[in-house]
Amino acid sequence: MRIETFLDQLGTQAIEQTTGERAPALLRPANPAHGDYQLNAAMALAKRLGKNPRELAEPIRQALEQHPAIESAAVAGPGFVNLTLANSWIAARLTEEAADVERNGVPQVATPEKIVIDFSGPNIAKQMHVGHLRSTIIGESLQRLLRCVGHQVLGDNHLGDWGTQFGLMIMGQRSFGDPAAYEQNPLQELERVYKLASEAGKANPEFQEAARQELAKLQRGDGDNRALWEQFVSVTRRELDVMYERLDAHFDLWLGESAYNDALPGVVQLLEDKGLAREDQGAKAVFWKEIAAAPATLKKQEAPFLVQKSDGAFNYATSDVATVLYRHEKLQCQRALYVVDARQSPHFQQVFALAQLLDIPLELEHISFGTILGDDGKPLKTRDVHGNTVPLSALLDEAVRRAEARIAEGIAEEKIQLAPEEVPGAANVIGIGAVKYADLKQNRNSDYKFDYEKMVSFSGNAGPYLQYAYARIRSIFSKGDEVIENARGPIDLVDPTEVALGRALLRYGDVVHQAAEQRLPHLLCDHLYDIAGKFSSFYGACRVLQAEPATRTSRLALSALSARQLKHGLYLLGIEALDRM
Numbered sequence: 001m002r003i004e005t006f007l008d009q010l011g012t013q014a015i016e017q018t019t020g021e022r023a024p025a026l027l028r029p030a031n032p033a034h035g036d037y038q039l040n041a042a043m044a045l046a047k048r049l050g051k052n053p054r055e056l057a058e059p060i061r062q063a064l065e066q067h068p069a070i071e072s073a074a075v076a077g078p079g080f081v082n083l084t085l086a087n088s089w090i091a092a093r094l095t096e097e098a099a100d101v102e103r104n105g106v107p108q109v110a111t112p113e114k115i116v117i118d119f120s121g122p123n124i125a126k127q128m129h130v131g132h133l134r135s136t137i138i139g140e141s142l143q144r145l146l147r148c149v150g151h152q153v154l155g156d157n158h159l160g161d162w163g164t165q166f167g168l169m170i171m172g173q174r175s176f177g178d179p180a181a182y183e184q185n186p187l188q189e190l191e192r193v194y195k196l197a198s199e200a201g202k203a204n205p206e207f208q209e210a211a212r213q214e215l216a217k218l219q220r221g222d223g224d225n226r227a228l229w230e231q232f233v234s235v236t237r238r239e240l241d242v243m244y245e246r247l248d249a250h251f252d253l254w255l256g257e258s259a260y261n262d263a264l265p266g267v268v269q270l271l272e273d274k275g276l277a278r279e280d281q282g283a284k285a286v287f288w289k290e291i292a293a294a295p296a297t298l299k300k301q302e303a304p305f306l307v308q309k310s311d312g313a314f315n316y317a318t319s320d321v322a323t324v325l326y327r328h329e330k331l332q333c334q335r336a337l338y339v340v341d342a343r344q345s346p347h348f349q350q351v352f353a354l355a356q357l358l359d360i361p362l363e364l365e366h367i368s369f370g371t372i373l374g375d376d377g378k379p380l381k382t383r384d385v386h387g388n389t390v391p392l393s394a395l396l397d398e399a400v401r402r403a404e405a406r407i408a409e410g411i412a413e414e415k416i417q418l419a420p421e422e423v424p425g426a427a428n429v430i431g432i433g434a435v436k437y438a439d440l441k442q443n444r445n446s447d448y449k450f451d452y453e454k455m456v457s458f459s460g461n462a463g464p465y466l467q468y469a470y471a472r473i474r475s476i477f478s479k480g481d482e483v484i485e486n487a488r489g490p491i492d493l494v495d496p497t498e499v500a501l502g503r504a505l506l507r508y509g510d511v512v513h514q515a516a517e518q519r520l521p522h523l524l525c526d527h528l529y530d531i532a533g534k535f536s537s538f539y540g541a542c543r544v545l546q547a548e549p550a551t552r553t554s555r556l557a558l559s560a561l562s563a564r565q566l567k568h569g570l571y572l573l574g575i576e577a578l579d580r581m
């Protein structure tokens with residue numbers, strides 16, 4: 001059971017025994033001087049019962065102090081009950097956790113759900129941009145976190161593989177395509193062609209009209225156009241697969257926009273039948289102002305939500321409504337998370353509102369995230385001085401190159417012991433991990449500055465620091481000829497640094513659950529950083545290999561548990577750990 005759940009139950013029981021009322025109210029105080037956990041129930045109850053909160057808190061405090069888990073309980077402030085856990089109890093929990101090799105000390109949720117996570121979703125025939133990078137990193141971590149706590153998760157890559165750009169692409173390829181350049185670097189060539197085609201379309205209405213007709217032909221299933229489109233998809237897929245392999249990102253489904261093409265007329269019909277969409281100058285749209293049951297914020301909105309253009313073509317919006325239906329009816333999911341850039345929030349608000357108006361029982365969440373900024377504080381440019389897009393792979397290459405330079409420094413300073421042939425592999429793990437950690441350690445809603453030097457640092461809150469902390473703990477075991485997997489305690493907490501580390505380790509299961517529930521991987525980053533720091537203080541203050549046998553056994557188990565949380569926690573972030581560095 002989660003520690004917080006257990007303490008919550010303990011608190012609820014104490015309240016019930018002493019007051020006859022039910023009021024669960026466990027808080028974790030931000031200030032550790034106020035104890036490990038805090039109960040605020042007495043204040044709420046006092047209002048309800050018309051009593052003095054401090055007087056109500058006193059018997060609750062006494063009841064709680066009876067329990068072996070509680071070292072002391074104190075009434076504080078207007079009626080808080082501050083709990084300090086008993087070291088012996090913490091130590092016993094950690095000893096149990098050390099033996100839980102299967103679940104790594106993370107209990108399962110009581111009611112598992114089937115959840116689809118829609119993430120990455122790059123567009124065909126275009127390079128991935130940094131927004132897709134964030135979505136891939138955050139989505140992969142959420143997928144691992146939600147699986148870890150016991151949900152059934154389907155990762156779905158909703159590729160932008162349909163829509164108006166393909167008419168232009170087809171025309172462009174026929175008018176400006178350069179087979180030799182395509183052979184060399186197909187994606188770059190497709191981008192060049194697309195740019196030319198879209199300029200030609202703007203300059204020349206006939207070209208635009210021809211593109212529109214090519215699109216209509218494609219959507220009707222024309223053989224030649226279909227073959228071209230399939231080519232666009234497959235060259236893009238090839239590049240994406242390389243990228244996902246580097247990023248260690250995995251999808252169960254690849255249902256892009258095109259997968260919903262056949263369902264789109266039905267979606268528009270359904271929206272019309274339910275009185276949600278209507279015709280306007282040949283197009284079909286949802287006019288929010290006219291829909292009584294629409295959310296108030298949308299009813300104020302002038303702009304309608306277009307679901308079919310006057311030429312009959314469907315929109316991004318239409319395919320997203322079809323996707324919601326599919327995820328409910330065919331995939332039988334209870335919940336869908338959309339890991340997409342904050343700028344698409346108006347789009348998702350409208351899609352979600354339609355789903356609700358259609359009574360589709362699928363919980364929908366937009367897992368929004370901020371922008372990656374460059375040195376100048378403006379959105380990170382993915383174009384070079386010539387206006388060409390810099391592929392994301394170049395960004396990863398640079399991180400790996402800088403990681404390699406840091407490793408070389410570490411070797412020179414004798415902090416890192418890697419043989420020359422091990423360096424490239426390690427640089428890759430460290431460089432990619434650094435990019436991911438730099439992204440995940442922020443609250444995803446914030447923007448952040450992309451700073452190579454900070455991200456590849458072996459000190460401070462950075463990926464390499466945590467990977468190094470993990471490898472360093474493992475090196476203690478090799479030095480002592482001990483097998484880390486066998487270190488099971490029993491754990492005893494005596495030294496203050498040991499107690500501090502133990503208290504932090506106790507939170508792992510709760511932290512993983514909070515990160516999963518709140519869809520906030522940075523909570524897990526904070527925990528891992530905390531563990532690495534507390535381990536370092538402990539190791540600086542306490543002998544481990546040289547200690548008396550019982551203490552040695554305990555400290556080895558405490559070290560092994562720290563290492564395991566670091567490794568497993570990094571795994572949940574999508575980051576690999578190196579056993580040796």
Ligand code: ARG
Nearest residue numbers: 118121122123158159160340
């Ligand atoms: N292809 C979209 C883009 O690049 C992202 C897709 C997000 N998922 C969705 N179901 N709309 O902006």
